[in-house]
Amino acid sequence: MSAPAVRPLLDRRPWTFYALTALFVFYVLALYGPMLCIYLLSFQDLRGGLVFPMKGLSVHWFVDLFTQVRTGDVKGSFDRSIKLAVLVTVITVAVSFLAGMAFRRRFRGDTVVFYLMIGSLVAPGLVLGIGIGLLFQFFHLEPSWFTSALGAQLSLTLPFGVLVMFAVMSRFDRRWEEAARDLGASSWQITRMVVIPILLPGIVAVALFGFTLSYDEFARTLQTSGSLNTLPVEIWTMTLNVTSPSLYALGTVTTIVSFIIIGLCLGSIAQMQKRRALHKASH
Amino acid sequence: MAGKAGNIELAGVCKSYGTFTAVEGINLKIPDGAYCCFLGPSGCGKTTILRMIAGHEDPTEGEILIGGENVVGLAPTQRRTAMMFQSYALFPHLSVRDNIAFPLRVRKASKEEIAKRTDAMMEKTRITELANRLPGQLSGGQQQRVALARAAITEPRVLLLDEPLSALDEQLRIQMRQELRRMQQELGITFIHVTHTQLEAIALADLVVVMEQGHIKQFGPAREIYATPKDRYVAEFVGGQNVIKCTVERVNGSSATLAAPNVKGIEIPLGGKRRIAEGDEVDIAVRRDDLKLHRPEKGGVGPGTTGISSRVRGVEYQGYFVKVMLDALGEQDFIAYIPEREFFGDPLTIGDVVVATWSAERSLLLA
Amino acid sequence: MRVPKSLTSWFYVSPLLLVIIPFFVMPIIVVIAASFMQGDGFGGILPTFTWENYQGVFSEQLTWNLYVSTVKFTVLTWFFTLIIGFWIAYYLVFHIRSELLAMGLFLLCTVPFWTSNIIRMISWIPLLGQNGLVNMALVGSGVVKEPLKVLLFSDFSVVVAYVHQLTIFMIVPIFNSLARVDKRVVEAARDAGASRWDIMRRIILPLSRSGIALGSIFVISIVMGDFFVVKVMSGGNSASVVAALFENISVLQYPPAAAHAVVLMIVVVIMIGAILRTVDIRKEITQ
Known part of the structure; x- marks a missing residue:
């Protein structure tokens, strides 16, 4: 008989595969579609409005964004947001790393610390903002982006950072540390030459969370940034009074910054993982 | 130094x-x-x-x-x-x-x-x-x-x-x-x-x-x-031994006669390390490769040799030797390692009745 | 002399506590304290004890309306993020055969999480607005005669924005718990004659429970604590507890706002506590 063999049952995709593929495609389109729309619309010319169709093609609104006074202090807030995000990232990485090390074994009171952290993560941002504002008022301190807003943002980024650290640490084999000690490394050498390099991809992931969460943080920053705005707060005021595509242009610019950061982080993680990947096939 | x-x-x-x-x-x-x-x-x-x-x-x-x-x-x-x-x-x-x-x-x-x-x-x-x-x-x-x-x-x-x-x-x-x-x-x-x-x-x-x-x-x-x-414990963990639980029937100077539930007249040399008395419960070990298997019709057991009549429970081919499992001790393992050529000179199958013999001085009294 | 291990651990978590205590614990305490004090009407607080703020909160009809509205948004958002999040995670784990592809698609879902929520919200305007793409398509295809107004600045757009932002909080933990399921367990079940429905009901759903619980905690606490999406996406037409709170503080009414905040936090803590009864979150997170 030369009839083709019946395809094995396992190779046939069930109908749910196609239904779920459709759902997935729809989800991804809904995720990225709206963003793509405003990127497109931000490149309109002078006649442009907030909706399609596109009117012309230019970078007018980008120029407008950084030159017009009526759109607010975009450049200044952009500057502050980047500085703040870098500051938050550095602190988040260092503190999350240490906390992650502590949580590798149980210690007296660890549950309290854990739930405080979860509380800090899920607390309503505005309520925290009010509390921090009142606290500063009580101590006669002037709220500013690099004190109260920094703390408010850390109360969000640190729990996230520690949670990511948990995931990373759970894949860290204690024997690496023990082996290093056995081979004569001091505690500091173990940390510097073994623990940090092995955990580096995870540490980069923590940095990614720290930077992007800070850079886009709004609810906790609104009440705590003092007299000088960060970029998301600036965008928020713009949504209330700006009805030109310069709003979209700002969206495009901030998203480009985000994408650069995401790309750098994910790219370097992928590089490191690829280097360490198992090449079982080669032997 | x-x-x-x-x-x-x-x-x-x-x-x-x-x-x-x-x-x-x-x-x-x-x-x-x-x-x-x-x-x-x-x-x-x-x-x-x-x-x-x-x-x-x-x-x-x-x-x-x-x-x-x-x-x-x-x-x-x-x-x-x-x-x-x-x-x-x-x-x-x-x-x-x-x-x-x-x-x-x-x-x-x-x-x-x-x-x-x-x-x-x-x-x-x-x-x-x-x-x-x-x-x-x-x-x-x-x-x-x-x-x-x-x-x-x-x-x-x-x-x-x-x-x-x-x-x-x-x-x-x-x-x-x-x-x-x-x-x-x-x-x-x-x-x-x-x-x-x-x-x-x-x-x-x-x-x-x-x-x-x-x-x-x-x-x-x-x-x-x-x-x-x-x-x-050591005998069973290291392996290669049959361990038999016995009762001392008679002590006669440098040797003793023991009995296990289905077996009578197990002779064992006494090394002097341990004192035993009649009626004591003791464990002895016999190496699996020290066992010889005979068909029962081929004469009796010679002097200085202990024999146990048994039925073959299973046979496992191991390459250079054959592992024969016997039911002499009931549920407990009693195993003989027979050299491959010797086994296939007269192959045994499950259910065959055999006499497993070993030379008395090869059995070992355990602590 | 050796340092006790607990002490070393406390040394390592101390920087974390140095942030959490002044920027989470103390502010919450301050808010609770302020809720029992009188305001001077100019943003100041007088150190006199009073129940007035709570009496205000519980006597107003508005409070109930606010909670009804907030809970409505929470339930709707929770429902849609759970349904979409579960199926996406399930699809990625069990239907994508190449692990590398699954990881890539997973990242594709997570990238927007790292971008600005505000921008993602604004980006619905050209789609859902009265002259937006959706209305153009609906009118153009003759489904409706007039552009729909309910698409933007309505409860609908609020839920859309929430689901858009928060589905990822369901996908990640459910993906994690499903990814840990040994695929051979599923094969063994199929081998034992289980139908696909049996496998879903008896194996996959129970095993994804902890992921669902974790995702629910995120979604519920975020929606309950949010004012910003409601404010922007409803165009001021819908209300929520925190949005009202925001109005309070913009007219410098701190103590009533604090009382509102305390009641809200109690409600959220009760909801999360109920979820935590079903799952050991600590074990789930630290494994």
Whole structure:
């Protein structure tokens, strides 16, 4: 008989595969579609409005964004947001790393610390903002982006950072540390030459969370940034009074910054993982 | 003297975690340059002892002496021991060369010295061509060589190996076994190797330590452990023996006559180590390869020979010998190893009735 | 002399506590304290004890309306994020055969999480607005005669924005718990004659429970604590507890706002506590 063999049952995709593929495609389109729309619309010319169709093609609104006074202090807030995000990232990485090390074994009171952290993560941002504002008022301190807003943002980024650290640490084999000690490394050498390099991809992931969460943080920053705005707060005021595509242009610019950061982080993680990947096939 | 630097002595070593006692009352002397295997089931405390010698754990009680000096409380480096971890714990972010150079680097050796000694060690362990690979890109056997090189590069006086072969498949395990032995001889230092595989211990070790539940059951050269186990536990764990529970019927000077439930008239020599009296319950061991099987019609049992009539319960072909399972002891194993050619001269099948005989002086009285 | 291990651990978490205590614990305490004090009407607080703020909160009909509205948004958002999040995670784990592809698609879902929420919200305007793409398509295809007004600045757009932002909080934990399921368990079940429905009901759903619980905690606490999406996406037409709170503080009424905040936090804590009863979150996160 030369009839083709019946395809094995396992190779046939069930109908749910196609239904779920459709759902997935729809989800991804809904995720990225709206963003793509405003990127497109931000490149309109002078006649442009907030909706399609596109009117012309230019970078007018980008120029407008950084030159017009009526759109607010975009450049200044952009500057502050980047500085703040870098500051938050550095602190988040260092503190999350240490906390992650502590949580590798149980210690007296660890549950309290854990739930405080979860509380800090899920607390309503505005309520925290009010509390921090009142606290500063009580101590006669002037709220500013690099004190109260920094703390408010850390109360969000640190729990996230520690949670990511948990995931990373759970894949860290204690024997690496023990082996290093056995081979004569001091505690500091173990940390510097073994623990940090092995955990580096995870540490980069923590940095990614720290930077992007800070850079886009709004609810906790609104009440705590003092007299000088960060970029998301600036965008928020713009949504209330700006009805030109310069709003979209700002969206495009901030998203480009985000994408650069995401790309750098994910790219370097992928590089490191690829280097360490198992090449079982080669032997 | 430098030559005596690697002898180890454990004196009254105990280790407990809270209420759980992992090892208790360990007294042991291991001469310099020996290959010593700790053998026992998982949880018997063998790894705990290894880790205490390595300095990763401190004993609750007792002393650990290396080269005559008490090392309790000293760091691994100060003890000049090195450990090869189970599944090797190679640093995944460092190349083979950097893994091996790691101990030198943390000791702040000069660049030239690191390069020279690392190259020499890679040469010795035959991994020079793998120098720039990362551990993830190595096979199990190659990883083991790297781990060995990394542990040996500091020229320790004792190398501690925690289940070093368990991550490998069967064929590779035999190959790497030889390699471990070769390296030990080449380095000329004490190796302490923890395993739960009897064959591995017997094949490798000068000295075998059999452990059970935190205690040493028997300690001696491999052949002694295998051929003359002290008690039922060692005999059954090391294997190759039939252990029979008997009652003493008669003591007649230098020998005794015993009886098991289905068997009468088991003769056994008395070595003088142990005094037994009529009516005592004792265990004896008979090596499986000391048994001979006959068809019952082929005459009786000669003098000085013990015979048990039995039925064949199963036959397993093993290559150079055949494993014949008999039902003489009821549910308990009673097994004969018959040389392959001899077996197939008159093959037995399940249900056949045979007489299993052995020469009386070959049976061994257990403690 | 050795340092006790607990002490070393506390040393390592101390920087974390140095942030959490002044910027989470103390502010919450301050808010609770302020809720029992009188305001001077100019943003100041007088140190006089009073129940007035709570009486205000519980006597107003508005409070109930606010909670009804907030709970409505929470339930709707929770429902849609759970349904979409579960199926996406399930699809990625069990239908994508290449692990690398699954990881890539997973990242594709997570990238927007790292971008600005505000921008993602604004980006619905050209789609859902009266002259937006959706209305153009609907009118153009003759489904409706007039552009729909309910698409933007309505409860609908609020829920759309929430689901858009928060589905990822369901996908990640459910993906994690499903990824840990040994595929052989599913094969064994199929081998034992289980139908696909049996496998879903008896194996996959129970095993994804902890992921669902974790995702629910995120979604519920975020929606309950949010004012910003409601404010922007409803165009001021819908209300929520925190949005009202925001109005309070913009007219410098701190103590009533604090009382509102305390009641809200109690409600959220009760909801999360109920979820935590079903799952050991600590074990789930630290494994």
